Amino acid sequence: MAFKSESVTRRSLLKKTATASALITAPHFVPASALGLAGATPPSDRVTLGGLGIGSRGTRVLQSFLAQSDVQFLAICDVRNDRRETIKSMADQKYGNRDCTMYSEQEELWARKDIDALLIATGDRWHALLSILSARAGKDVYCEKPCSMTVAESRALAATFHQLGRVYQAGTQRRNGTNFVRAYELARSGKLGKLQTLHAEAGPGERWAPLTSHAWLPAEPEPPKQVTDWDRWLGPAPWRPYNSNYIQGRWRGYFDFHGGGILEWGSHTADLCQWVAGMDETAPVEYEPRGMGADSPYSIHCRYANGLRLVLRDKGFLGLGSCHIRYEGDNGWVETADGGKIEVSENLRNENLLVTPEDAREATTNHVRDFVACVKNRRQPRSNALAAGQTHILCHAAYIAFQLGRKLAFDPATDTFVGDAEANRMRSRAMREPWRL
Amino acid sequence: MPQTQQPAPPQPMVDNKYGAAGEIMALSQPRLIAILQDKSASVYARAKACQRLAVVGDKSAVPALAALLADTQLSHYARFGLEPISDPSAGDALRAALANLKGNLLIGVINSIAQRKDAKSVDALARLRHDADAGIARAADAALARIRPGM
Numbered sequence: 001m002a003f004k005s006e007s008v009t010r011r012s013l014l015k016k017t018a019t020a021s022a023l024i025t026a027p028h029f030v031p032a033s034a035l036g037l038a039g040a041t042p043p044s045d046r047v048t049l050g051g052l053g054i055g056s057r058g059t060r061v062l063q064s065f066l067a068q069s070d071v072q073f074l075a076i077c078d079v080r081n082d083r084r085e086t087i088k089s090m091a092d093q094k095y096g097n098r099d100c101t102m103y104s105e106q107e108e109l110w111a112r113k114d115i116d117a118l119l120i121a122t123g124d125r126w127h128a129l130l131s132i133l134s135a136r137a138g139k140d141v142y143c144e145k146p147c148s149m150t151v152a153e154s155r156a157l158a159a160t161f162h163q164l165g166r167v168y169q170a171g172t173q174r175r176n177g178t179n180f181v182r183a184y185e186l187a188r189s190g191k192l193g194k195l196q197t198l199h200a201e202a203g204p205g206e207r208w209a210p211l212t213s214h215a216w217l218p219a220e221p222e223p224p225k226q227v228t229d230w231d232r233w234l235g236p237a238p239w240r241p242y243n244s245n246y247i248q249g250r251w252r253g254y255f256d257f258h259g260g261g262i263l264e265w266g267s268h269t270a271d272l273c274q275w276v277a278g279m280d281e282t283a284p285v286e287y288e289p290r291g292m293g294a295d296s297p298y299s300i301h302c303r304y305a306n307g308l309r310l311v312l313r314d315k316g317f318l319g320l321g322s323c324h325i326r327y328e329g330d331n332g333w334v335e336t337a338d339g340g341k342i343e344v345s346e347n348l349r350n351e352n353l354l355v356t357p358e359d360a361r362e363a364t365t366n367h368v369r370d371f372v373a374c375v376k377n378r379r380q381p382r383s384n385a386l387a388a389g390q391t392h393i394l395c396h397a398a399y400i401a402f403q404l405g406r407k408l409a410f411d412p413a414t415d416t417f418v419g420d421a422e423a424n425r426m427r428s429r430a431m432r433e434p435w436r437l
Numbered sequence: 438m439p440q441t442q443q444p445a446p447p448q449p450m451v452d453n454k455y456g457a458a459g460e461i462m463a464l465s466q467p468r469l470i471a472i473l474q475d476k477s478a479s480v481y482a483r484a485k486a487c488q489r490l491a492v493v494g495d496k497s498a499v500p501a502l503a504a505l506l507a508d509t510q511l512s513h514y515a516r517f518g519l520e521p522i523s524d525p526s527a528g529d530a531l532r533a534a535l536a537n538l539k540g541n542l543l544i545g546v547i548n549s550i551a552q553r554k555d556a557k558s559v560d561a562l563a564r565l566r567h568d569a570d571a572g573i574a575r576a577a578d579a580a581l582a583r584i585r586p587g588m
Contacts, residue, residue, distance in 0.1 A: 214485055215449030215459040238513060240486065245446050255488075424493055425521035428552065429491070432513045433545030434572055436579065 018115060019268035021032045023173070029059070041070040047375045050075040050115045050139075052130055054087045055249065058121025058143060061171065063085070064368040065119060065142075068092045071372055074115055075171035077103040080247065081231040105131065110137035117167070117375050120144065124329060125237040125257050128153035131168065131385075132160045132437060140375050146263040147171075147388050151396045151415055152428035156437045158389025169371040169381040169387035172271045174323060176370055177363030179336045179355040180272055183327065186334050187276045191348060193331025197309040198277060200269035201259020201324040201337070202398075205314045210262050210298050210402050212255040217243035217368055236431035263392070264302065265323060266312055270398075271383070271391040272325045273310050280387040283394040283412040300398040305412075312398055316344055400426045452482045454547040461485040466493055473501035480510050485518060487514035496524035503530035512542045516549045528555045535561050551580035 049071055054062055075095075076087040081374035084102040091100035091283050101424035109118070110133070128148040131141045141161075148154040156183050161168040174180045187195060188374050190300040202210065206322050219241030222230050229243045237256045252264070254263030274280055284302035291298040295314035304310070332345035334353075339359025342353040370381045379388075390430040393415060400423050401408045417423035431437070447517070449524065451457045455472060462485055464472075472478050472486040483505070490498045498524060505515035518528045532555065534546045550558045565577035 101450075133534065153498055213449070216481060217447055218450055238488070238517065239510065240484075243447070323534055366451070425492055428521070430513065430516040430520040430545075430549055430552065433541040433548065433574070436548040436551070436576070 009126055018269045039402055043072075046070050046072045048114055048116045049073045050109050050112065051087060052075065052077050052109065052118055052120045052134075053122030053126065054078065054083060054119065055121060057088070057171075058119065059090070061121060061142070061144070061364060061368065062119060064191060064365045065372075066091065067365070068372055068374070069369065070376075071282060073100065073203035074103040075103060075109055075112060077106050077109040079104060079232040081227050081397070093426045104226070105232070106133070110139065116140060117142065117371075121171075122167070122235075122260065123233075123251050123252075123257055124263070125149060126235045128157045128436060129236050129431070129435060131157055135160050135164050136164040137419045138166075140371075142371050144171040144172065145267040145388075147267065148392045148393065148396070149259065150426075150428050151393050151400075153391045154392035154396060155415055158385045158391075159386035165376065165378075167366065167371070167374045167380065168388070169374070170267075170383040170385075170391075171367070172268050172388065172391070173363040173367035173383040174268050174272055175275060177380065179340045179342050179365075180325065180363070182353050182355060183325065183336045184272070184276050184378075186275070186344070186351060186353070187327045187329065187347070191331070191351070192327060192329030195277060195308055195327060195329045196313060197328045198273035199311045199313065199317070199324070199326035199328070199335075200266060200273045201317060201322070202266050202269070202312040202314050203264040205261060205298055208252065208261035210260050210314075210399070211295035212253055212258055212260045214255050215356075216240045217245055220244055222380065234432065236435035238432060248364050251420075257288045258401055261314060261397065261414040262312060262402060263395050266387075266395040266398065268323050269325050270312060270394055271388070273327075274387065274391050274394065275382075276327055277304065277308055277310075279304060279308075282392055283390055283397065283410065285412065286407065287398050287410060288407040289402040289405060292402075300402060302394070302398065310394075312395075358417050363419055365399070391402065396427070424437055450481055452479050454478065455482040458485050462489040464492070466495070466498060469494070470498050470501045473498075473505065476545050483511055484514045487511070487518040490512065490518040490568060494518055494522050496522070497528045499524065499526045499530050502527075503534070506530070506546060507542065508544065514540075514546060516545055520549045520552055528553055528557065531555070532558050532561065535565070539573075539583070540570070541572075544572055547573070547576040547580050551576075551583045554584050557582055567573045 036083050047070060049382055051062060066073060073091045077085055078084045088100040088102050118134050118141040124146050127143050131143045134141050148157055172400040177293050178400060220243050220308055222242040233247060234305055284304050286303040288300060288301045299311055299313035302310040318335050320337035320341050322337060324337040326333060332348045334344045336342045340355050374381045397410050404423060408423050411418055455461050461482055461531045462586060465473050469486040469490055472482050502515045502518045507509040517586050531546055538546055562577045565572055
């Protein structure tokens, strides 16, 4: 199947070669799976995948990819030797071979012309830059969230994939989660009436504070480069001395690496609100932080140009699980979260909104399928770069408002804050040399 | 089965002279500039001062930040502070550094000039496109593409 635009692709060549080999060299044995017989997907129909920085969340996403018969995982790149070995072992065990190649530098992965797409699941500091550089290297990208560190990175991400026509799926899988889709459909059907206020759960303050720390942890001896390449781990982020806590996942909560609770959960929940509001190509024009005290629930009250309100908040939902959303219209409301249950206003109780817990857990698999299908048909998936970029601009604007502790006006057409020089200076950060967008 | 508890993270660094990161970043611009000029200040204190100056610094912070552009540990922090300062003196400082730096530090400065879209750097960047160091040539090329698309 030739799903790339080139007249002669690796796939078409493989298909022709496999068929020709079977004819010319018969009775030489050609495995049925190689020809797509016995229910197997022939190589020409497979999406070939590489991985960049696969940790705990990345492993769960990779498992969904490995479960797809039309995906072949070929290589892993990681700055950590132990993680390279773990992912190789996982892939080799799945395929019953020793073929998964390990790399420590992403440039080697980009040079692999036989790899169509990359799964990026490094820390946040690398997400936008690796996605953009991967697109320029001709790869489609599935990237974990949060997808960027700044407004500027978010815009560059959207622009790059749009210009190059590469396929991008942000790891905001709830756009393909059954209960979230049902809530979306209910709201879009008009049964809630005109939408008035959307509520999105920002990271709970006790787990991911909305404000991040500028502190460094004490220096520890740096491991050998072949064990952990600390310089590459940091990538575009500012240098700081090595501490093993960072590489063990405790990089969250630091300004240089993380956007706090607003980016952590907002990248999912504000994203769902953008989607249901039909605002994938814009963002709110006003951001007002509230509850700045350490002990009080925090919230950021946003307003779109058409008057629709969006509230990012960490408390006050019905307790249906993590990543709550609640859509309120002038004729009813709907609320759901990761538990899968959907609650609605009294007047909507007759709607069929039953979702099994099993269905609710399939979000990542559905999201991966959406991406794989789009790599083949060259359409853009639900969490494409334009939508994800805009959601992240929203979240960064809210995060900046919270850091400054004041209400901000924003112009989504130019990605600039109106009349606030300090806020505008926080829209981008210099990258550590030699990295650049 | 007993749960394995992750040990608590260590306490963050505190600078002997200037205190914790939060304390440094709460200082006024003159105090932040003084940290950059203090030869005995730690890398930690100076790094945090640069990051705060990225938000509150003006032209008075430019000389102290520019003085760190050649410092291998702090060059990026200096750019972190300089890049968002809109005063033309920040652009002048970055442009002047083009002649004095090499390797990755020069690439960093070129990247910051690109981010600022500094049209006054076009001639210098055009020369750097032919630098023997391929990384520098590529950075200059990318900067020109950003400042003058289609040049």
